[in-house]
Amino acid sequence: xxxxxxxxxxxxxxxxxxxxxxxxxxxxxxxxxxxxxxxxxxxxxxxxxxxxxxxxxxxxxxxxxxxxxxxxxxxxxxxxxxxxxxxxxxxxxxxxxxxxxxxxxxxxxxxxxxxxxxxxxxxxxxxxxxxxxxxxxxxxxxxxxxxxxxxxxxxxxxxxxxxxxxxxxxx
Amino acid sequence: xxxxxxxxxxxxxxxxxxxxxxxxxxxxxxxxxxxxxxxxxxxxxxxxxxxxxxxxxxxxxxxxxxxxxxxxxxxxxxxxxxxxxxxxxxxxxxxxxxxxxxxxxxxxxxxxxxxxxxxxxxxxxxxxxxxxxxxxxxxxxxxxxxxxxxxxxxxxxxxxxxxxxxxxxxxxxxxxxxxxxxxxxxxxxxxxxxxxxxxxxxxxxxxxxxxxxxxxxxxxxxxxxxxxxxxxxxxxxxxxxxxxxxxxxxxxxxxxxxxxxxxxxxxxxxxxxxxxxxxxxxxxxxxxxxxxxxxxxxxxxxxxxxxxxxxxxxxxxxxxxxxxxxxxxxxxxxxxxxxxxxxxxxxxxxxxxxxxxxxxxxxxxxxxxxxxxxxxxxxxxxxxxxxxxxxxxxxxxxxxxxxxxxxxxxxxxxxxxxxxxxxxxxxxxxxxxxxxxxxxxxxxxxxxxxxxxxxxxxxxxxxxxxxxxxxxxxxxxxxxxxxxxxxxxxxxxxxxxxxxxxxxxxxxxxxxxxxxxxxxxxxxxxxxxxxxxxxxxxxxxxxxxxxxxxxxxxxxxxxxxxxxxxxxxxxxxxxxx
Numbered sequence: 001x002x003x004x005x006x007x008x009x010x011x012x013x014x015x016x017x018x019x020x021x022x023x024x025x026x027x028x029x030x031x032x033x034x035x036x037x038x039x040x041x042x043x044x045x046x047x048x049x050x051x052x053x054x055x056x057x058x059x060x061x062x063x064x065x066x067x068x069x070x071x072x073x074x075x076x077x078x079x080x081x082x083x084x085x086x087x088x089x090x091x092x093x094x095x096x097x098x099x100x101x102x103x104x105x106x107x108x109x110x111x112x113x114x115x116x117x118x119x120x121x122x123x124x125x126x127x128x129x130x131x132x133x134x135x136x137x138x139x140x141x142x143x144x145x146x147x148x149x150x151x152x153x154x155x156x157x158x159x160x161x162x163x164x165x166x167x168x169x170x171x
Numbered sequence: 172x173x174x175x176x177x178x179x180x181x182x183x184x185x186x187x188x189x190x191x192x193x194x195x196x197x198x199x200x201x202x203x204x205x206x207x208x209x210x211x212x213x214x215x216x217x218x219x220x221x222x223x224x225x226x227x228x229x230x231x232x233x234x235x236x237x238x239x240x241x242x243x244x245x246x247x248x249x250x251x252x253x254x255x256x257x258x259x260x261x262x263x264x265x266x267x268x269x270x271x272x273x274x275x276x277x278x279x280x281x282x283x284x285x286x287x288x289x290x291x292x293x294x295x296x297x298x299x300x301x302x303x304x305x306x307x308x309x310x311x312x313x314x315x316x317x318x319x320x321x322x323x324x325x326x327x328x329x330x331x332x333x334x335x336x337x338x339x340x341x342x343x344x345x346x347x348x349x350x351x352x353x354x355x356x357x358x359x360x361x362x363x364x365x366x367x368x369x370x371x372x373x374x375x376x377x378x379x380x381x382x383x384x385x386x387x388x389x390x391x392x393x394x395x396x397x398x399x400x401x402x403x404x405x406x407x408x409x410x411x412x413x414x415x416x417x418x419x420x421x422x423x424x425x426x427x428x429x430x431x432x433x434x435x436x437x438x439x440x441x442x443x444x445x446x447x448x449x450x451x452x453x454x455x456x457x458x459x460x461x462x463x464x465x466x467x468x469x470x471x472x473x474x475x476x477x478x479x480x481x482x483x484x485x486x487x488x489x490x491x492x493x494x495x496x497x498x499x500x501x502x503x504x505x506x507x508x509x510x511x512x513x514x515x516x517x518x519x520x521x522x523x524x525x526x527x528x529x530x531x532x533x534x535x536x537x538x539x540x541x542x543x544x545x546x547x548x549x550x551x552x553x554x555x556x557x558x559x560x561x562x563x564x565x566x567x568x569x570x571x572x573x574x575x576x577x578x579x580x581x582x583x584x585x586x587x588x589x590x591x592x593x594x595x596x597x598x599x600x601x602x603x604x605x606x607x608x609x610x611x612x613x614x615x616x617x618x619x620x621x622x623x624x625x626x627x628x629x630x631x632x633x634x635x636x637x638x639x640x641x642x643x644x645x646x647x648x649x650x651x652x653x654x655x656x657x658x659x660x661x662x663x664x665x666x667x668x669x670x671x672x673x674x675x676x677x678x679x680x681x682x683x684x685x686x687x688x689x690x691x692x693x694x695x696x697x698x699x700x701x702x703x704x705x706x707x708x709x710x711x712x713x714x715x716x717x718x719x720x721x722x723x724x725x726x727x728x729x730x731x732x733x734x735x736x737x738x739x740x741x742x743x744x745x746x747x748x
Binding site: 056102107 | 180188191230240244246302306328329397398734739
């Protein structure tokens, strides 16, 4: 509220200093006048051009971040792709090795190895003796040519990851 | 208003504005260049870029034997293609043709001609290239040379159980056997992905929108034991050579559960070198144990005897007078050896396999009950073993217009009706299983993604009483162990069984010069672990009766199986072959 010329300051009204920097008031022909405070001062001090420039700079900054993120995402994407190819290759190798294991366990090959490499021959005499013991379990090879460990489940993404993922360009 | 700040644009503002405008202008210029100036070039490059759904093949599941060994499995391979669209660029195509030719050992000019013979479409250069070799080729990044994943079926045990396992076609689908019958389990489900590719066909990272992952094919575990199967096939092959027979089948089962432990037929096929244009392919791939009908002959006398026992019409010691021949409806039926034995017991009739005894029992049983029992033994329907192409037994009954009383007489000793080998063995198994008919099965387990299905033995029905079954088992043991000599005997073990010999039926009747020799039996007789049916078709090496041909094959095979299964013999012993 502006004071009228010559009027006394009410006791309840706080004294204000007249220093322009401290009070935000100026003297116009000796008469003190209240000046705008808060946002009004800032609005007066920042020109319209400055606001536009800052806006453009902000947009450029966001764009730059976007570009950097996209670059990073693409980089990770290529790494993922490479890992996926490697995984497929390893899976294929496992299947090939499984088949090879089975092939070297082929009965005819085993027979040939027994005859040619180990010099084994069919028994001429078979003796069977009854014993009071349980026969060991018959364990023909292989029981299962490769035991595959169970894969660990992929953890569910957090809510914020889903939120970011829903933004176009951040999938 | 008075302020220290100038109310006009300073040089800082101008610099900032110019920088911003410059950046925007650069973008605009680039856009103009891309969209307007070089529009056609980029349009062509976009056309080169491939975008669309790409199939992600599911690996085909394995067929395992009872021990978990793969009888058929798949390995990854590559199919090599030339992209003729890309090879329109001759400058890039020529070195690619040279590189591909050098890598594969092919003629470069031929590849060049192949790849430049059209403007569109992929042309195949090689199929099922070894996986590791394909990766090396891929590293060369030859222009317009595309590698697509494929697979090759391998059979680690070679041709073992070939007719049962079956075969897959070029596209990976099962053509027959388990490969075909369980194709829906084995083939899995192909996935697909929307993949954006660059100009040379490489997938562009992070542009892939995978819509569905492939689901690998399930595994089918058979009841077949490869060790027993190998014994069976080796024994059958030797038997066909020894007796100069045209074909044959052997089925080995667990009589208590119905599990088929081995099933073999000869002649057979070579899975690793299949030629689908082979003229007699149908004969080679046929699983004769389930598809071929034959007259079981004297093996069926066991069923006739069991029916009479179960009805309380006879006991093992009941007697009749064998005169060597009997007249039925104007037809004379004689014993196989044309001899007359006089008074004989049921036990002796089975041991001597007298046709007149069966006729006697058939008359006592009566047609209605006889055929009703045959149906209960499962001879009038497929066994439902779970394989396609299974035939069902056939016989006439009194309700058929062309049935005659002599049919009952001939049917009672296994002539004039037809069954499959697996049907006959399943019926005989009733005696080793307390009178209960079990359904045979060859698949014990199906394992798919997240699901394991175990096939349990199926009890079909009680055909005869447990007491009758036990009596029959003893009678069949006496058939083998009773005489001074029998070809089916196995040292150290008691065997129960019955031989069968039938003439080969031809359109005009029977070919009296050719026979089908069979033997069905259990071992050990007191506690049957396996049942075996041996069927040798048209032996021509001088011996042609079931007891001469099939019974020794049974003995040879049963001895091997007992050793493999570690079934203790009846008495401690030393065997010197």
